[in-house]
Amino acid sequence: MLEIFSGLSNRIQNDLIEAVSDVIKNDIRHEINAAPFVGVEVDETTDVTNKAQVSVILRYVDTSDVKEAFLGFDDVSDDRRAPAIADYVLGVLGKYNCVEKLVAQTYDGAAVMASALNGVQAKIREKVPEAMFTHCYAHKLNLVLSHSAKCMPECRTFFKTVEGLAAFFNKSTKRTHLLDEVVKRRLPRAAPTRWSSNSRLVHTISMYQSDLRAVFRIMSENPDLWDNDTLMMAAGYDLWLSKASTCFFIMAYEGIFSETDALFRVLQNKVMDIGFCCARIRDTMGVVERQRNRV
Known part of the structure; x- marks a missing residue:
């Protein structure tokens, strides 16, 4: 009792x-x-x-x-x-x-x-x-950005590789431990329905690109400590990070995300009225259009 x-x-x-x-x-x-x-x-x-x-x-x-x-x-x-x-x-x-x-x-x-x-x-x-x-207009924004990337094979391949890079570490505690030792920062997970997660992932890769390549080189230089799949994928991701096309996509999408992330926060804010949101959508479209014309 x-x-x-x-x-x-x-x-x-x-x-x-x-x-x-x-x-x-x-x-x-x-x-x-x-x-x-x-x-x-x-x-x-x-x-x-x-x-x-x-x-x-x-x-x-x-x-x-x-x-x-x-x-x-x-x-x-x-x-x-x-x-x-x-x-x-x-x-x-x-x-x-x-x-x-x-x-x-x-x-x-x-x-x-x-x-x-x-x-x-x-x-x-x-x-x-x-x-x-x-x-939901914030969800619509996610869909617009997602579908725009899927329309271009190069962009689709870029984001698939970005998501694979995050999964490479998330699926192995041994890899994650090395990431913690060298980079001291974990890669955020990418969610297919949340484009903002791709934004954080691209930003993190951009900030720690050289440290990530150092992780892959450590793996390649110590083949006895790692399985064949890890070694092959590490070499592939190291090569991918070194490419000029990868650097271009990271730079381009960081510029786009800086604008769309701000718009996403506005659309998620309960205190914003519809007129203000519409004005911010037009402003964001104008900024992205100017960025495209400069490329």
Whole structure:
């Protein structure tokens, strides 16, 4: 009995968490019942166990304050198609009796979510025509930059190699240990859906380019300490870093990223109005255009 009431029992701890969750959800339900309109934000990601998790946030006005209520994560690994996700979202809205109040919806920008023809937003609008869909403008910026690079084989190869360089160290603790000793800085991971991660990665490679080449030379000069794959890849990355084309791409994209990163932060800022954001988008396009004309 003492163990149970001391808080060491996982069953009691889970019961307490569920009780707190029920109280919070009841408060949210009470606020939503009083709100005239509701917006929904849905994001989907894959966790460390390779399961698809969906998070749902309801946005509404309580008296004079705008509130966002996080409702939790749910596993949707069994069916990630648009109809199933749409049914899930409508089910969540139904639990809070706010389907008829829905006037806005926004998602992570993936095709299954955002497609105008068969995506989740289209399925939702079949049930609630007033639910206007808004695509995250910061995510749109990521997509524009990503697709612009994919249009050019040289740029596509450059970023694939940059991502491979980061993975080269992240996949081996022995390589990472040498990186820590020589460079004293780890390479950030590149995320396909977050272009800002490529920006940090390119900037880090630019700053520590000579130190990275020193790491590869240490590997090449001590072949008995490393496996064949490591030696071959180290020689390849050392050669890649020495090329004039690599230096050109690093320099060019550092200039582009300095502008687009600033714009990304503006688009992510909740206090910026749409007029200011539009002006910054035009300014950024003008700067990038001038940089292109100078090359």
